[in-house]
Amino acid sequence: SGTAVANYYPALLEAHHSDINLLLLTADRPARLRRTGSNQTTDQSNIFGAFVRASFDTDKDLDLSKVLSGSGPVHVNLQFDEPLLDQDNSDWLSGIRVKTREIGKAEAIEINTDSKKSLVIVGHDRAGFSVAEIEKFASDLAAPLIAEDPLVFEGAIAHAPIVLSDEKARVALAAETVFVIGRTTLSRSINAYIQGAKKVIVIDPRTEIIDTSRTSDEIYTQIPRVKVPLDIDQSWHELWKKYEALAAIALSVLPEWSEAELATVIAEELEDDTALFISSSRPVRDFESFAVPRSGLITYANRGLAGIDGNISTALGVATQHSESYAVIGDLAFLHDISALANPTQDNLTIIVVDNDGGGIF
Template identity: 35%
Template structure:
């Protein structure tokens, strides 16, 4: 290597981070370890030079989801550093979520040199291929030596950044650089000073420029597709579905064509859509039977009502996808797949004159809203609906929200009406409950704006380790709302809850617990308060700065009773 004053492993770590910085990476999440020490020293020096924000997380699984949140919010790859062995494996859930939700992430997994692998050396396993097909690129960087050229290291880093950003494929996602490091792993005091100088004095120099021409490579332009697009637009009885990460075009084309929009919360288009879509699909049969075409944007995964509509053989299914992402067609019934959004669907066009179809959906949604409001006034057991609406009403104060999987995101989808736009994040790539707190903390760290997260008690407990050291960052303002119904209440609404064996259901699915969330928060040094659904709005309005946990206790049996009452009320109102 050209700089012989640094040991090869330190020099390689310096080059890796300098190239990441030059390519736009600004956040590195690091879990402590010995084999990854060269990257830790380099990251510290880069941080001291003001070139990187470094976030130290003790738990690698939390670190992975924290990096996921950083990348979700910024759109820029975040790097996560681990030592060798099981530390790398703990990133797997976050890597899988990044893969399925197309979030750019760079895994820097430290490893033993090749000659120590397969010898029984401590903390050594086969790390290459550990993430399987989930990575856009996986490269094994051999442990550097004195003759290793700088270019050989820099070129690999450049290629990894390009793959994470989806350049050339339009399919962003995680990459792995498996970095072999040989002793010595630690610098002398003089060498540490040289490393610091390398980041302080040197301006970032890009090894290879990554240029992308054309701002909208995911759009369909020209006349070749015009007949097909015209045919799609000619069907008046169309419904537009906006799933997770749907583009703005979904709302634009729905408005211009006079089509109702059913938008999941994490599409960020919920305020533009028809509220209570799944409830309408369940109870407004005469209206639903008129649907002739469904156009799907993003990845809808929340409700079986939407999945049934997409699988209806009497309805034409059109799926719109980014040109590099797998298209969504779980029922295998799509009549057409558009690899890219028609350019004209982004254009502001005069709305159609006949709005009868859309007006019918708006009127039906208004009826559902009125039924929900009446039930909430009559009976305080409608707590999930109350919580959902209070949270939606609060977007005027804080419009940045992370929603956990399971019941809470479905409550927002079913019951909330949104008075204004909100940026809503959710890990819907694989829809797991793990890493929700850590993802929210990563997002809040990236945006540096007040934020809220809502999740169930099991989701909170599953990632409670994400709270470790979280309160040390004074710039993060995050309210974590925990809906505590004593276990996995979501299963009560599935076929498992109707199996007729309450003891089996409670032990094997509900998984009740005795965790004291207040004491758990105290152990982590995080503020906590218990509130009722009715005073949630007031508590949110006056929430202090910093990280706060707001716990709401619910009766899972009352939830089920309330759902039955709602079902009856809607059947009567929409008959």
């Protein structure tokens, strides 16, 4: 209770902005002690405000089944009164079940596009959609795909942030319609490209409840089915591949020991089914820019608000769910959460710390 509860805020904000499930259980003193000056007693009942989808303040049994089947964070503040049970061995937590979200089922909605040069750009968390459904969407559109997380999209155009940092390339590669799935938060050049696009269509369920002021030519909350022109421009994909190859040549002359090299080698060497947690800010950008696209990895990053707090903790949590896991964490982010190592560590987690004199991006 007390200030301890406020320590949930970073995780809460990440979960809110990513729209992922998080159940926050806080212990509290009985309500009658609030505002009495009682030790470590504050008002915890609505402490997480609008960032939780539901909040409960109780000293009784609760049926959480309805709220836990939705998405986003839920807070349950549990008041305990003396006498506290000193030998309560009931394992009530293991009875809590969170239903898997049913997201990404394409609505019956179908859109016609007359665009013969479409491009799909996918934000890091894919707005919750699966890789397979996004790949199918891009393939239906005959569109090249750019992914902030190239480690899960084998067919993505590599090094897109580097290619698009050149204004001439942005002009040469101008699409008729750009489909943006999720949020693109990593690369200025990709955002400049999107801003300069003739038509932008956003697909992200969070536009309904979180990013409600997001604007675009069109916005969908689910992946639509698309009807495309019969005479798609076949040279469109080849043009992107040409620029990708030019970027790869430029990158081949980088100094051997560099952050670019680190991201490239890690992306290449990790075995399939390995989990990889990547911290903000440079590490996640390095993978986006330098990694050669592949599939087979299960990637994680706190991209809800890109917090550098709690990153070791996140990686430790990830490791509990995978047999082999790695984390690439900046030195500042590592120091920020170093107390997490006081927890029991995971033998199956290897942390790679990028020692680059922390926070250079600022």
